[in-house]
Amino acid sequence: xxxxxxxxxxxxxxxxxxxxxxxxxxxxxxxxxxxxxxxxxxxxxxxxxxxxxxxxxxxxxxxxxxxxxxxxxxxxxxxxxxxxxxxxxxxxxxxxxxxxxxxxxxxxxxxxxxxxxxxxxxxxxxxxxxxxxxxxxxxxxxxxxxxxxxxxxxxxxxxxxxxxxxxxxxxxxxxxxxxxxxxxxxxxxxxxxxxxxxxxxxxxxxxxxxxxxxxxxxxxxxxxxxxxxxxxxxxxxxxxxxxxxxxxxxxxxxxxxxxxxxxxxxxxxxxxxxxxxxxxxxxxxxxxxxxxxxxxxxxxxxxxxxxxxxxxxxxxxxxxxxxxxxxxxxxxxxxxxxxxxxxxxxxxxxxxxxxxxxxxxxxxxxxxxxxxxxxxxxxxxxxxxxxxxxxxxxxxxxxxxxxxxxxxxxxxxxxxxxxxxxxxxxxxxxxxxxxxxxxxxxxxxxxxxxxxxxxxxxxxxxxxxxxxxxxxxxxxxxxxxxxxxxxxxxxxxxxxxxxxxxxxxx
Numbered sequence: 380x381x382x383x384x385x386x387x388x389x390x391x392x393x394x395x396x397x398x399x400x401x402x403x404x405x406x407x408x409x410x411x412x413x414x415x416x417x418x419x420x421x422x423x424x425x426x427x428x429x430x431x432x433x434x435x436x437x438x439x440x441x442x443x444x445x446x447x448x449x450x451x452x453x454x455x456x457x458x459x460x461x462x463x464x465x466x467x468x469x470x471x472x473x474x475x476x477x478x479x480x481x482x483x484x485x486x487x488x489x490x491x492x493x494x495x496x497x498x499x500x501x502x503x504x505x506x507x508x509x510x511x512x513x514x515x516x517x518x519x520x521x522x523x524x525x526x527x528x529x530x531x532x533x534x535x536x537x538x539x540x541x542x543x544x545x546x547x548x549x550x551x552x553x554x555x556x557x558x559x560x561x562x563x564x565x566x567x568x569x570x571x572x573x574x575x576x577x578x579x580x581x582x583x584x585x586x587x588x589x590x591x592x593x594x595x596x597x598x599x600x601x602x603x604x605x606x607x608x609x610x611x612x613x614x615x616x617x618x619x620x621x622x623x624x625x626x627x628x629x630x631x632x633x634x635x636x637x638x639x640x641x642x643x644x645x646x647x648x649x650x651x652x653x654x655x656x657x658x659x660x661x662x663x664x665x666x667x668x669x670x671x672x673x674x675x676x677x678x679x680x681x682x683x684x685x686x687x688x689x690x691x692x693x694x695x696x697x698x699x700x701x702x703x704x705x706x707x708x709x710x711x712x713x714x715x716x717x718x719x720x721x722x723x724x725x726x727x728x729x730x731x732x733x734x735x736x737x738x739x740x741x742x743x744x745x746x747x748x749x750x751x752x753x754x755x756x757x758x759x760x761x762x763x764x765x766x767x768x769x770x771x772x773x774x775x776x777x778x779x780x781x782x783x784x785x786x787x788x789x790x791x792x793x794x795x796x797x798x799x800x801x802x803x804x805x806x807x808x809x810x811x812x813x814x815x816x817x818x819x820x821x822x823x824x825x826x827x828x829x830x831x832x833x834x835x836x837x838x839x840x841x842x843x844x845x846x847x848x849x850x851x852x853x854x855x856x857x858x859x860x861x862x863x864x865x866x867x868x869x870x871x872x873x874x875x876x877x878x879x880x881x882x883x884x885x
Contacts (some may be wrong), residue, residue: 380564383488390484393460393569402578402668403571405682406675411455413704414711417768421715424760424815431726431733432719432763440478445718454481455711458558462567463487465503468531468721475729477722482528482553483507490555490565493525497563500530502542503553528553532723534749554721558715574674581667588661595654605646614647621718625797676703704770714767719763729752768809778810800829 381389390602396403421436423429436446442551444450445466458464482505489504504527511520525545529538531552538549602618604610621631643650665679672679677700719776726734728751738761743750755761786803788795798806801824824830 380561380566381568386566386568387485389569389572390461392575395572396571396575396578397456397460399633400578400582400684402581402671403574404484406574406671406677407456407459409677409681410459410675411452413770414455414707414767415448415452415643419451419765419768420764421719422764422766424762425737425755427734427737428723428761431723434733435477435719435722438476438478444479444481451711453754457481458556459570462557462559462569463570466554466556466718467528468552468554470550470552470725471729472550472725473731474731475725475727475732475734477725479718492565497565499533500528500555500565501533502529502547503555504545509567530555534751536744536747536749554717558710571674574671577667577670577674581664581671584664584667588659588664591659595652598652601650601652603648603650612647669711676700701770708767710829712767715765716763723761723763724751724753777811779807782806800824801827 387417393403397407398404403439421432423432435441438446441677442450445454461484463484465487467480467482469478469480472474473489482503486507487503488504488506491502491504493499493501504525505525506525508526509522511522512518513520527542527545527547529547529549531554533552538547540547557564559568559570560566572885574679602614604614606613617632619632621629643649668682669679672682678697723734724740726732727738729735738753738759740754741752743752753761773795782798782803786794786798788797794800794803801820804823805816805820808819813819
């Protein structure tokens, strides 16, 4: 494993390269956009649990760290460039409210693990310099601090208040996320580390190529004369500038304008300097660019070469790249599920927690540590799902047809039982890109119940007017519209209204 000093040097270099080198920044940004560019959906099966999660995400104190879209985009950049994220939880043990901040990688100098298990962290040693603003003098004072923070899953029976002479903040546990290194390492490694040398080599190649091209363009024309030294001197005089030589300093021998004609005798010839022998091309450095692309696991079309791209490549990903992006989304899904479970745990444990009494905390004490889990009972469903939109841009009409085919198995107007009606509506709304699909589903199916379809009047039967002028019809004689057809009509009506509202808003 790299030393702490070595990791600091790597991270410092990676940060500079991300800010300065277009290839490094592009590779990081592409993955960032694929993971978070389309947003996400957090859904809890239990309404009370959903409220707790929403309060946590939309807490203004959490907005700039984890709650907003911009914050999550920045977390992805930090994780790629630094290779490490340190979430620090601030828990109100009375109300169960949880707020989260991140600790800079530069401040965590040591990870103390279980001596018998290197993959079980216990403490994080933090050394940092705090800056305090003196309102009276307007000066900034600096103070150095050192403290230990427990891992969020380390809950021993005996909790010392200090380690050596430094305090232990048991009320501020830390959740460490690491990538890029080996599984047994205490710290992660910057994911751009292997691309830095090749990105630098490609930059140097382009600089050298630009220097060669610039040198070849220094002499544009070649003048040939048979007048010997006297003829050469005469030609030089004709081409020389007169700035600084004539009275007043004006130019009396300006260069010809564009489209001018050269007039000379058979003893003087002018021709452009031939550079056909210079075969160096900017495309000769393509292999260096491919090494950078390979480091990020991305095709070279993502780095600006549109000549090798097509409409098909613009709407699709090669399978390894697609799996890489899905793997990254799965990582963030696990990260946020862990955080949400921590938040929900404290909402149950705290005396005034929002979920107090909704579940019981079971403590399986083992090896001197508390191992707590929640028991929601047999009937309660407290599952939490974190979902991302599809990575690829599909053909919407084709996907809708395939979905309907799967639901009806080819029998028009009849559900085959493969997909229930509510799930089918959700799938169709999602395929059409409706942002408030859950709200529409709640209006269509209040309380998750499927309403009875309306009974339309027969087209070939006219309603007879009554004495009051109103029309009446015999409901018993009206055939029911097929269930699927009624559902699809209602869904289309809701979708049409929603799309109209979206267009008016835009």
